[in-house]
Amino acid sequence: MAHLDMFDRLRQVADEYETLEHQLSDPEVLADPIQLRTLSKRYNDLGPVIEKFRLHQLRSSDRDAAREMLPEATGDERELMQAEIDEAEAQLPGLEDELREMMLPKDPYDGKNVVMEIRGAEGGEEANLFARDLYEMYDAYAASSGWKTELLSSTLSDMGGFNEITFVVKGATAWRYLKFEGGPHRVQRVPVTESQGRIHTSSATVTALPEADEVDVSVDDRDLDIDVFRASGPGGQSVNTTDSAVRITHRPTGLVVSMQDERSQLQNRLRAMTVLRTRLFELAELERREEQSDARRSQTGGGGRSEKIRTYNFKENRVTDHRIGFTIYRLADTLAGDLQPVVDALAANERSRLLAEGGESGQ
Secondary structure, eight states: OOOOOHHHHHHHHHHHHHHHHHHTTOHHHHTOHHHHHHHHHHHHHHHHHHHHHHHHHHHHHHHHHHHHHGGGOOHHHHHHHHHHHHHHHHHHHHHHHHHHHHTSOOOTTTTOOEEEEEEEOSSTHHHHHHHHHHHHHHHHHHHHTTOEEEEEEEEEOTTSOEEEEEEEEEOTTHHHHHGGGOEEEEEEEOOTTOSSOOOEEEEEEEEEEEOOOTTTOOOOGGGEEEEEEOOBOGGGOBOOSSOOEEEEEETTTTEEEEEOSSSOHHHHHHHHHHHHHHHHHHHHHHHHSGGGTTHHHHHHOOOOTTOOSEEEETTTTEEEETTTTEEESOHHHHHTTOOHHHHHHHHHHHHHHHHHHTOTTOO
16 A cells, blocks of 8 residues: 555545544434444544644645735735744644644553552562552552542452452543553562561562453353352451352363452452453454564563563662663652653653654554
């Protein structure tokens, strides 16, 4: 296919926008909730691009008209024409930069909630305590961003950390910012378990996945083995006197999800299905896009000290994201939930990379 410049693509987008306007007034579309939702989302996504494109067209048209009339203009009229040309030429490059950024490929998961899993990795009990610190950081960041968190499951460690914890972050912009968090996180500090005051290095792994719903993934109940059992707490002590815990096995893939945090068997089953659908969605996406076949592995890694995406160094009050070489000396604020400076740097890096690649897929 011949290369299309940005304005060729914008004209195609404008044609699509007009088509969507007609479709959204079609009674058949209005009667189909799934199609209506899909087309409405696309229409709303394109709206800001079309508005900016029309403004660019208007300023270009004003400039061209003024240029055409300028040779015959005299006196004050000529000065007004020249001012019109100068103003338009000053505005157009900025509008083109904005359009170029707006035409970058859209993340297909934008707008989705995020299922996050945190596990203590290397460092024994200190790694589990660090997993708790990370959970509390994301919980505080979610609250400051206007998102909601919902705990799905957790396993406490002996000293009050987390062997593992799974939760959902719900918010329209949650995926946009939390998608960067997947991978091994490393902490360097004196653990509470250290009597000699020596600094240790430990790690926890974070996985961030877009939450899948029934529209994204259809699960056949006949493919599921569902077991119920009595929930138990740390060390095996019973925390419930009824068989409320649920284990779901998806036979075609071998995926197993267990939930026992809720006292209701129904609630545990619903939460287990949320996680199962998300993991099945991830598997399907990885198969569909072979180049991303190691995406989850690249997020979780082995949890070893040599593998890390970010380091939290207490002695230096430092947080460093190794993927982009970004460092900030505000560790306490970051762990308290002020993650935005780090996320903004990651988002800016992604945007720069896409612009450098030309954003060919565009809108």
